[in-house]
Amino acid sequence: MPDKVIECEMIGAMTPTPMIIDTDPGVDDAFAIALAATSQDVDLLAVTTVFGNVDLEQTTANALRLLAVCGREDVPVAVGAERPLVHAQRHRDSTAHGDDGLSGFAHTLPDRSTGVDPRTAVRLMADVLEAADEPVTLVAIGPLTNVALLLAAHPEARAKIGRIVVMGGGLGRGNVTAAAEFNIWADPEAAHRVLAGASGDLTLVPLDLTHRCAVDQAWLGALRDSGPLGRTLVGLTPAYQETYRRSLGWDGIVVHDAVAVAEAIAPNLLRTNAFPVEVECSLGPARGATVVDGRSAAVRESHGVLAKGVHVAVDADVDQVRAFLLDRLSTVD
Amino acid sequence: MPDKVIECEMIGAMTPTPMIIDTDPGVDDAFAIALAATSQDVDLLAVTTVFGNVDLEQTTANALRLLAVCGREDVPVAVGAERPLVHAQRHRDSTAHGDDGLSGFAHTLPDRSTGVDPRTAVRLMADVLEAADEPVTLVAIGPLTNVALLLAAHPEARAKIGRIVVMGGGLGRGNVTAAAEFNIWADPEAAHRVLAGASGDLTLVPLDLTHRCAVDQAWLGALRDSGPLGRTLVGLTPAYQETYRRSLGWDGIVVHDAVAVAEAIAPNLLRTNAFPVEVECSLGPARGATVVDGRSAAVRESHGVLAKGVHVAVDADVDQVRAFLLDRLSTVD
Amino acid sequence: MPDKVIECEMIGAMTPTPMIIDTDPGVDDAFAIALAATSQDVDLLAVTTVFGNVDLEQTTANALRLLAVCGREDVPVAVGAERPLVHAQRHRDSTAHGDDGLSGFAHTLPDRSTGVDPRTAVRLMADVLEAADEPVTLVAIGPLTNVALLLAAHPEARAKIGRIVVMGGGLGRGNVTAAAEFNIWADPEAAHRVLAGASGDLTLVPLDLTHRCAVDQAWLGALRDSGPLGRTLVGLTPAYQETYRRSLGWDGIVVHDAVAVAEAIAPNLLRTNAFPVEVECSLGPARGATVVDGRSAAVRESHGVLAKGVHVAVDADVDQVRAFLLDRLSTVD
Amino acid sequence: MPDKVIECEMIGAMTPTPMIIDTDPGVDDAFAIALAATSQDVDLLAVTTVFGNVDLEQTTANALRLLAVCGREDVPVAVGAERPLVHAQRHRDSTAHGDDGLSGFAHTLPDRSTGVDPRTAVRLMADVLEAADEPVTLVAIGPLTNVALLLAAHPEARAKIGRIVVMGGGLGRGNVTAAAEFNIWADPEAAHRVLAGASGDLTLVPLDLTHRCAVDQAWLGALRDSGPLGRTLVGLTPAYQETYRRSLGWDGIVVHDAVAVAEAIAPNLLRTNAFPVEVECSLGPARGATVVDGRSAAVRESHGVLAKGVHVAVDADVDQVRAFLLDRLSTVD
Numbered sequence A, B, C, D: 001m002p003d004k005v006i007e008c009e010m011i012g013a014m015t016p017t018p019m020i021i022d023t024d025p026g027v028d029d030a031f032a033i034a035l036a037a038t039s040q041d042v043d044l045l046a047v048t049t050v051f052g053n054v055d056l057e058q059t060t061a062n063a064l065r066l067l068a069v070c071g072r073e074d075v076p077v078a079v080g081a082e083r084p085l086v087h088a089q090r091h092r093d094s095t096a097h098g099d100d101g102l103s104g105f106a107h108t109l110p111d112r113s114t115g116v117d118p119r120t121a122v123r124l125m126a127d128v129l130e131a132a133d134e135p136v137t138l139v140a141i142g143p144l145t146n147v148a149l150l151l152a153a154h155p156e157a158r159a160k161i162g163r164i165v166v167m168g169g170g171l172g173r174g175n176v177t178a179a180a181e182f183n184i185w186a187d188p189e190a191a192h193r194v195l196a197g198a199s200g201d202l203t204l205v206p207l208d209l210t211h212r213c214a215v216d217q218a219w220l221g222a223l224r225d226s227g228p229l230g231r232t233l234v235g236l237t238p239a240y241q242e243t244y245r246r247s248l249g250w251d252g253i254v255v256h257d258a259v260a261v262a263e264a265i266a267p268n269l270l271r272t273n274a275f276p277v278e279v280e281c282s283l284g285p286a287r288g289a290t291v292v293d294g295r296s297a298a299v300r301e302s303h304g305v306l307a308k309g310v311h312v313a314v315d316a317d318v319d320q321v322r323a324f325l326l327d328r329l330s331t332v333d
């Protein structure tokens, strides 16, 4: 793998990428936060929390602890939405990530001295963006409630966001339902607001791709042996591993959110195509589906679809992605 | 009418009611803004604008001018949403209020020296509420986009809002469609967020009631003759009058939004019943309908409906309402 | 009441009205079937059954027994739909009418010697209509599944139907949900097919009106004392009475379906207005609502609504209706 | 190709397969009808028509003429639905197949002496099924309106249908919209009735697979040179070819419906997996999508999905399919 690792580092930006992460940790969020929090080429401006894998109180506690693990007392953490934008939530996905979102090991992590920022998530994001000198990358790895609220309540902020990278959706497949991936399903209306007719640069990393980048026991073993951070992260995965063992019959995990952060750090790590995307917001069987218009441009035009596209990640050198993740998470002292 | 007027004044609060108005002027918004801006017992803290009767640029310009007419250079005006929360808007209701929202006479109003506040509508509302010492009444007389965003992005602000008064919806009837009233139809998802499972004190003033409080030519004549403000307001109504003449065959107008502001100034001017309310957000024929659960509490419980209610205005002494409005708008020097 | 009764009989057609009844008995269906089966001025050509108040097996058994009670061994009974047109049913409304649809007294009724017709409900209706020499009145007093199937599968049959009378829907109110009346809610897609853009003569009798025609203990007592049929019918009402006592706190019942049959027998017994009607088929809170476009013709046209109307029963001399029902059901020997 | 052809013939049933075809011709329907009408191992019991590629009058005329081309005066043809089950149709797909559904060449085909059967499509299907001694294969290659009506109005007929083969849907892709294939999109409610919780043997041939079986100019040339039938069929393709050239940039056509008929003649020509399937019936962007639950059985169960599956064609030896079609359509004298 050495060649690939070198290649990956070349992909990374030379100057640090200013970044905001909106998250609902979650085991794969843990990997994603660690990736952003410890990468030298990332300037992590803020972490905002949202309900999702577990409830808001727990996702916020988890985010603080994960930053503490990474030695990041400095990064402001603000509390976001406790429920979806329009329809009050009835479900949670607590089982896949354990009751506390981190396989039951959240309490083993250190507390962070610095508590939450007094501002709401939306206000912190708006303030950080207003103060930014260069384009900020916003990475959304939970339900899109906070991001939709930011774009709707602070339209002026959009100009300061260079790029939005979203983990979510699927190409004709789902995980929570037959049609919907968890992040989108958890707040379809917010997702529609963010994705449909998206202006500016927006990359969607769907579960088709993150599944292809799944990591196995060898990868997890190498990470565990790489040092304290690696050991801690792998220690958060037992319930998550069990979920994949039980549901898919294989021995490894999908680090969905970390793949999205990797793309945010190293643009074009994933190969994307631009497609119009809408989200089904009805209450029918396709609720939460990302409707990706994969038809040819000629066909789309003949049906009057003129929307600008979302950059949907459709392919990647998956060994390169895995190597990038392992290298980044291993080289932390 | 003198007795009634006296009675009305007794209803009004003795100390000024702190108030924020969210509006999309609109002819009836003009009456509503004038009512709030000139009433001695109102402390008008902010006016925020939203797309609706006309586009956001025009509603904002109209709001500034109307405040100028009322001599209110001091009230901060902030610009809000230019589109609905979830689904981009395809329609406008420009015809009923004329192309400029004020029967084509917007340009005849004076410009206000004080322009818009640099903050977004949501941030201004959040700041004003944070600074408030006593409960603020929030009156929403346009599409509910800004209000939904405030509640979702700034949940802490809810505690500072004593009361929300909304003009919108209908009891099994609509105006824009068979089922939907304009304000709700213009952003059903926002309306659902605000109305469904509403916490705290929320009063909904539906079009059934505002229609019953319609004013005729005699009322309009009395207002016109009462002084400069009355003359100006009546001067903004020709296109609006024409709409009612053409569509309903009668000679007068419905000052929807002013009825809601009247209730905000003089609580219990309208008689209300508490009902659970939801908004239909599908794309079917009932899109934008306010689904008011008028069944008995026993029936509701037997069907598992336990939601707290919205105070829906179902009745009023309509002559008293008309007298209240005329009196308030006439006694301005 | 004598004058009214005479008046009612004058309203009835001079020559028997050929009639098909589609039903899901149900206590009020029992009154309705008895009304049609015993009225001299009705030529009852067929009774077809549908799932609804209870399941299809029970509604069919109930229909047969009720016809036996009325001495009508001759009327063909055919079995219709056991489920809605599009979405499989998850709910039943067994409680209001008792577990067997007739307050637990179905088994006390005599069995009918003549069993069900071997044809399906749709085929029987199509055959009866094909053979008809004069226009047939089709009265639908259950979910509209069979009627929608008839109209869709046998479009040629429409020309033989002089008039369709439907008990269902509400004007901005419901009973099963805040927005939906039972018959429509039980199969909204079928109802939309039947009601939207209805061609020909269709009268909708909504629950607003049937509630106004509710009958009290005096009426029930008079019917019970009128003879064997009256005694039997009233004997089927205990669970149904209990439902109204518990849910509405009053002592009487609503004989929804009998009001519709009364109108079918005596056209213009109810006063109707023509409105375009659609049915909300989404899965949202308004699912099953009858969206009645009560706006003025000028307003409808300005919004592009050109649909022909359904005759919606909006008013009646309710004492006359009650007298008509009591007279008809009492004068059977 | 000789080996493959022999293999295909072995796959075909030894005794003729009784078959009903429900169709909306359409160029690919022409190939499908010819395949069934001329195959020795098919006993074509009936052809029923439905609106779709063009309107009902034209699809019926086309079906008659295509059977005349095949020398099949004997096969009864009955007229089915002119519109979808629930929502009146607003669109047609006339362009892809030319204004007359057959690239403008419908009028060049001979008229059939035997006109349409006097019965409706649903009644003809019910009668044919009632009379059948052995299981009938029903092949639906248009909107599913007639089939849904048959199943709903004649539930007893289901037992006589050995197998339903449907051309329709897509696995996360569409052609008419981003999410929906034409046949399903043209009547989603009917498709949901047929596909969701399907009982008995039902095979769905989605456009993913039919596209993979697309035929090129060489195939079309070989068919044209094979004899009069082949020459006629290829003569109906110019507008259809132009559609593919313009929209997809390649030189050939997709004979969707013929692939489904091939599978109906030669079961297991296509490889299928069993998945629960629902159809999105909302009015949102996924309207008409076939929601195929491709998740593992363990995941489905953990989310409470217990529905029996539809056999979805997911793979095939596409050269074998093309050879089967060419061989069958060529060997007609």
Ligand SMILES: [Ca+2]
Pocket: A023, A024, A025, A026, A028, A029, A052, A053, A141, A142, A257
């Ligand atoms: Ca996450």
Ligand SMILES: [Ca+2]
Pocket: B023, B024, B025, B026, B028, B029, B052, B053, B141, B142, B257
């Ligand atoms: Ca307004």
Ligand SMILES: [Ca+2]
Pocket: C023, C024, C025, C026, C028, C029, C052, C053, C141, C142, C257
């Ligand atoms: Ca009934």
Ligand SMILES: [Ca+2]
Pocket: D023, D024, D025, D026, D028, D029, D052, D053, D141, D142, D257
């Ligand atoms: Ca076809």
